[in-house]
Amino acid sequence: MRWHRLFDDLEAQLARQARQELEAEIVEHTRAERGQVTLTDRLTAGLGSAARLKVWGLGWLDVRVVDVGDGWLLCEGEGGVVGRARELLVPSAAVLGVEGAAEAADTRRSVASRRFGLTHALRAISRDRAPVRAHDRAGDHLTGTIDRVLADHLDLSRHADDEARRAVAVRGVVSLPYAALAAVRRL
Numbered sequence: 001m002r003w004h005r006l007f008d009d010l011e012a013q014l015a016r017q018a019r020q021e022l023e024a025e026i027v028e029h030t031r032a033e034r035g036q037v038t039l040t041d042r043l044t045a046g047l048g049s050a051a052r053l054k055v056w057g058l059g060w061l062d063v064r065v066v067d068v069g070d071g072w073l074l075c076e077g078e079g080g081v082v083g084r085a086r087e088l089l090v091p092s093a094a095v096l097g098v099e100g101a102a103e104a105a106d107t108r109r110s111v112a113s114r115r116f117g118l119t120h121a122l123r124a125i126s127r128d129r130a131p132v133r134a135h136d137r138a139g140d141h142l143t144g145t146i147d148r149v150l151a152d153h154l155d156l157s158r159h160a161d162d163e164a165r166r167a168v169a170v171r172g173v174v175s176l177p178y179a180a181l182a183a184v185r186r187l
Contacts, residue, residue, distance in 0.1 A: 037105045039098065044068045046102035054097035055090055057139040057182040063088065071118040087186050089125070091118055094137060094182045118178060122149045125184065129165065132156075135182040142174055143187070153177045161187055 043051075043065050053061050053075065063075035066087070073090045125132060126146040134156055135141045144158040145165035154176050159169040 039095075039101065040068055040070075040092070041105035042101040042103075043073065043098070045105045046100070049100065049102070051098055051100035053090065053095055054099075055135075055182050056094040056096055057137040058135055060099075061088070069116045069118070069121055072121050074121070089121055089184045091178060091181050091183075093179070119149050119151075122146060122154055122184065125186065126154075131159070131161065131163075131165070131187045133161075133185045133187060134176055135185070136176070136180050137182045138180075139182075142176075144170075144174075146184075147173065152179075154181075 047065055047068065050062070050064055053063055053073070055061055061075070061077055063077040065073055066076055067074040071092050073092065073095070075088045075090060076086065077088060126149050129145055131143065131145055133141050133143050134146075134154075142156055142158055143161050144156045146154050147157050148155040156174050156176055157165055158171045158174060159165055163169040
């Protein structure tokens, strides 16, 4: 009878140790999976939801994240710098904080635009010949039309907000490095 109790006690200890090891392994796997989740994954999971972005040079903006790409966010917002339901292209590197990002992310969710980088998004705006307001990280802005999208910068022909890009309206061409860009808003 003593032997049965001894073996039962040993079996209980082994079962407890195996359960503790399994729990530790689950915790470690959970941490490892969380370590793979990017802010882009969380923003993609919450597409269409309201969020607040803190953008370098612009401060906090109330927006709705419409699309997320490789190195950029496309947002719509009301009021302030964003304007009334205007699109705002924000380089990911200019985002200083996000309030309202999805708690969890479905990293399997596929969004076609995620494979396109910032230059692709800027080229689309340039092709439209839409007048834009380009905000820099210092808090200043320039208005004009994006003429060229190059490897590490864009060329913006400066003109008034209410004028089309015509040779007589252009006040000059400014090269803006992507590293200095905080946001681009269509007018």
